[in-house]
Every structure is written in structure tokens, then in C-alpha cells.
Amino acid sequence: MVPALASALARELVRRVEEDRRATVQAHRTPTPAARHRVERCRRDNAEALKAIVRRHAWPTAELIGTPASTAALMILLHAPDLDFQLACRDLIARAAADGRCPAPHHAYIADHCAVELGEPQFYGTRVDPATMCPYPVRRPATLDERRRDVGLAPLDVQMRSLRPGG
Incomplete structure (x- = not known):
């Protein structure tokens, strides 16, 4: 990946996680249906953006875009409303962690998330x-x-x- 593109993807992922954090904090401060809807919409939009990135470039590894942005991608994935997408990315993250391109805890978090969502230990x-x-x-x-x-x-x-x- 071209360094400028990797940098732009990194900024976009971090921006999206910060947007999610702000919406979530606001929803906790003012727990209205509108605030909850903003969080849901934000997470749905973030997941769609991450899906597009994964389709074009595979999982955005720490090796590719840096650890903070790869962690942001993981946060978006953990909040994504699509278990099939999470399962597919879990496998991509497992391979990246095994190859040292992604921090091993990233795989631990998504593996546990998917297991719990599937009703498994x-x-x-x-x-x-x-x-x-x-x-x-x-x-x-x-x-x-x-x-x-x-x-x-x-x-x-x-x-x-x-x-x-x-x-």
C-alpha cells in the first residue's frame, strides 16, 4: 500500500473511533432514543467503511497503518452489528497476529467477542x-x-x- 494511502486510512479509522466515543459518551449523559440512534448509526456507518477497507486492502494491520489505527479498526469491528463480518475478520486478524503483523491481543479480543456472540465459552x-x-x-x-x-x-x-x- 502506498504510504500516503496508509496514512489516510489510519487517520480515517482513528477519526471514526473518536466519533463513536463522542456519540457514546453523549448517549450515556443524555440517554434518549435519538442519542441511542446516533450511536447505532455511527457504528453501522463505521462498519460499512471498515468493510470497504477490508474488501480493498484486507485487514488493516499494525504493520500497514500503525498500531493506534489498527486498534481503531478493531474497536470498529467489535462494535459492528454484523457477526458474519466479525467472524471473517477474526480469521484475518488471527493470521496477521500469527505473522506478527498485528498485536496478538487484537486476536484475543475478537476471538472472545465472536465466541460470546455465538453462545460459546x-x-x-x-x-x-x-x-x-x-x-x-x-x-x-x-x-x-x-x-x-x-x-x-x-x-x-x-x-x-x-x-x-x-x-
């Missing part, structure tokens, strides 16, 4: 039920922290402490 314990503030079910809990360490994530108890007030 997650692999890395990155998804937490907001109602209970406990992780969704995890596959082979006895080796969870080992898997987390292998992809560069802190032990689950460290993650959970960080989610608690004052943590």
Missing part, C-alpha cells in the same frame, strides 16, 4: 458481562492465565481489579 476472558461484572464463561479456566500470557494479556484477576471502582 470465550478463550481469553476478555469479555465481561456488564450486568454482573464477571467474565462470560471461559473455556478451560485452569489454563486461562497461561493463554492470556501467551498473547500478552495480564492475568484475569488483574483485569478484573482494573474494572472495579478504585481498581
Whole structure:
């Protein structure tokens, strides 16, 4: 990819995530149907833009556009309303992480997201039920922290402490 194009894609992805963040913060401050609709529309538009990028250039890896922008792409993907798209990108991210072109935690987050959405146990314990503030079910809990360490994530108890007030 031409460096100028990679830079433009990086800026666009980061801008879109910031737009999502602003809409989400506003929706939490003023929880109206209109505010929720703005968040949904933003996430739907962001997902469509990411789909176009993936169709043209494959997954926007950290190697290609930098880690901040690749992380922004992951955030857009995690909020996308299309599980089939998320599953397809999960596989692209898995290959990119295995090749060192994408941070390994990116694969952990999308793999867990897809597992939870499919009603399956997650692999890395990155998804937490907001109602209970406990992780969704995890596959082979006895080796969870080992898997987390292998992809560069802190032990689950460290993650959970960080989610608690004052943590």
C-alpha cells in the first residue's frame, strides 16, 4: 500500500473511533432514543467503511497503518452489528497476529467477542458481562492465565481489579 494511502486510512479509522466515543459518551449523559440512534448509526456507518477497507486492502494491520489505527479498526469491528463480518475478520486478524503483523491481543479480543456472540465459552476472558461484572464463561479456566500470557494479556484477576471502582 502506498504510504500516503496508509496514512489516510489510519487517520480515517482513528477519526471514526473518536466519533463513536463522542456519540457514546453523549448517549450515556443524555440517554434518549435519538442519542441511542446516533450511536447505532455511527457504528453501522463505521462498519460499512471498515468493510470497504477490508474488501480493498484486507485487514488493516499494525504493520500497514500503525498500531493506534489498527486498534481503531478493531474497536470498529467489535462494535459492528454484523457477526458474519466479525467472524471473517477474526480469521484475518488471527493470521496477521500469527505473522506478527498485528498485536496478538487484537486476536484475543475478537476471538472472545465472536465466541460470546455465538453462545460459546470465550478463550481469553476478555469479555465481561456488564450486568454482573464477571467474565462470560471461559473455556478451560485452569489454563486461562497461561493463554492470556501467551498473547500478552495480564492475568484475569488483574483485569478484573482494573474494572472495579478504585481498581
